[in-house]
Amino acid sequence: MVENIEYEEALKKLKKYGQEHILCRYEYLDDERKEKIINQIKNIDFDSLIDLFNVTNKSIKKLEGNVTNIDFVDKEKLTKEEYETYYNIGKKEIEQGKYAVLTMAGGQGTRLGCVAPKGTFKIGGGIEKSLFEVLSETIKEAKNKFNARIPWYIMTSRENNSATEKFFEKNDFFGMPYEDVKFFKQGELPMLDFNGKLILDETGIIKLASDGHGGVFESLDKNGYIEDMKRRGIEWVFISGVDNVLAGLVDPIAVGLAIKEGTLATGKSVVKRSPDEQVGVFCKKNGRPYVIEYTEITEEMANARNEEGELLYGESHILTNLFNIKAIEDIAQNKLPYHKAKKKAKYMDENGEIIKPENPNAYKYEKFIFDAFESLDNMSILRVKREDEFAPLKNSDGEDSPDTARDLYIDFLKRKEKGLIK
Numbered sequence: 335m336v337e338n339i340e341y342e343e344a345l346k347k348l349k350k351y352g353q354e355h356i357l358c359r360y361e362y363l364d365d366e367r368k369e370k371i372i373n374q375i376k377n378i379d380f381d382s383l384i385d386l387f388n389v390t391n392k393s394i395k396k397l398e399g400n401v402t403n404i405d406f407v408d409k410e411k412l413t414k415e416e417y418e419t420y421y422n423i424g425k426k427e428i429e430q431g432k433y434a435v436l437t438m439a440g441g442q443g444t445r446l447g448c449v450a451p452k453g454t455f456k457i458g459g460g461i462e463k464s465l466f467e468v469l470s471e472t473i474k475e476a477k478n479k480f481n482a483r484i485p486w487y488i489m490t491s492r493e494n495n496s497a498t499e500k501f502f503e504k505n506d507f508f509g510m511p512y513e514d515v516k517f518f519k520q521g522e523l524p525m526l527d528f529n530g531k532l533i534l535d536e537t538g539i540i541k542l543a544s545d546g547h548g549g550v551f552e553s554l555d556k557n558g559y560i561e562d563m564k565r566r567g568i569e570w571v572f573i574s575g576v577d578n579v580l581a582g583l584v585d586p587i588a589v590g591l592a593i594k595e596g597t598l599a600t601g602k603s604v605v606k607r608s609p610d611e612q613v614g615v616f617c618k619k620n621g622r623p624y625v626i627e628y629t630e631i632t633e634e635m636a637n638a639r640n641e642e643g644e645l646l647y648g649e650s651h652i653l654t655n656l657f658n659i660k661a662i663e664d665i666a667q668n669k670l671p672y673h674k675a676k677k678k679a680k681y682m683d684e685n686g687e688i689i690k691p692e693n694p695n696a697y698k699y700e701k702f703i704f705d706a707f708e709s710l711d712n713m714s715i716l717r718v719k720r721e722d723e724f725a726p727l728k729n730s731d732g733e734d735s736p737d738t739a740r741d742l743y744i745d746f747l748k749r750k751e752k753g754l755i756k
């Protein structure tokens with residue numbers, strides 16, 4: 335039960351920030367939701383939230399600083415000797431149980447239009463496997479190959495955590511040891527309408543949204559999983575999204591490269607298809623690793639080529655990165671910046687009606703994992719073949735859809751069967 339005094343304090347706090355409208359449905363809420371919304375109000379740091387609204391509203395992000403291209407190693411062009419050197423270094427780490435996989439599965443999958451967690455989505459067309467199952471197979475295969483224990487950490491959101499856990503239980507953890515699959519929820523922030531006002535979710539409490547894949551480091555830390563990794567002797571964590579069917583989750587070359595180059599991270603890249611492809615690319619900014627987003631890159635840079643005729647800024651970031659545990663610990667202590675994204679957010683209006691907007695109506699605030707790169711002194715970049723390691727599933731049809739991901743997956747399996755994949 336909410337005490338009157340608690341309600342009054344919440345109202346006072348809201349009035350200070352011009353947000354008292356958010357209690358307009360309070361009297362219609364049941365006790366549980368009354369308690370929830372009062373707790374939400376107690377916990378929101380309104381000064382920071384309003385700052386965020388004002389700062390991110392100011393301008394479009396412009397590229398500043400001294401930007402140069404970044405060195406990379408092309409996996410395909412390694413000599414036999416180089417390949418074996420990196421491979422053997424990495425293999426040893428994996429065999430010694432120092433390697434873990436982390437899958438970020440806290441997104442909403444709005445473009446794909448799935449209501450259930452995206453990882454439960456089946457790619458279909460004869461492949462009746464969910465994304466989680468496909469990823470679990472990649473891990474299990476590596477476990478057998480290296481005869482190693484490879485724990486799997488899965489970042490979920492408040493919205494999809496319980497459905498994700500239930501899905502794993504129903505599928506008997508896809509044969510992974512139960513104690514080696516760990517779920518943790520990512521952080522959340524309130525959404526704001528275009529006037530900086532809080533909105534209600536469909537149940538009448540404050541609408542929150544997950545804080546982006548860059549929230550992974552802080553959430554790992556908050557949930558005690560950095561400690562868990564250290565206890566297990568984990569040195570290397572491969573972090574990627576749930577929606578890349580071909581993600582090379584266990585890669586000795588990526589580890590070997592980082593160790594040989596003395597870096598604390600390896601980012602995998604694929605060659606940008608054309609100067610105007612809408613992807614972020616690896617580069618260096620003021621001497622540190624950085625990803626320039628497609629909205630930031632100038633036409634001149636996008637078209638610049640080296641002596642061999644390759645794009646100078648052509649190493650696309652595909653959200654498949656390996657981090658050393660020390661880097662993860664450090665990044666978790668640094669606050670990454672927030673970016674705003676316009677979203678169509680379902681909400682409850684002051685009359686209790688649920689509104690499903692046709693156009694974006696609210697801002698979601700997100701951190702991006704690649705903003706963490708700037709805090710590293712250096713980073714290794716490993717160029718991999720697109721057709722071997724990148725089959726994203728973003729849209730319900732067209733590009734990067736179940737159809738394209740499935741075709742790439744089937745083609746990969748065929749080549750693998752013929753022994754054409756290293």
Ligand code: UTP
Binds near residue numbers: 520576700728
């Ligand atoms: P996307 O940015 O493509 O988002 O996430 P999404 O949620 O999958 O899809 P849309 O934009 O709503 O259509 C890339 C990866 O990062 C994870 C996603 O689950 C996906 O694996 N992610 C994204 C999170 O874990 N948390 C987030 O807050 C955002």
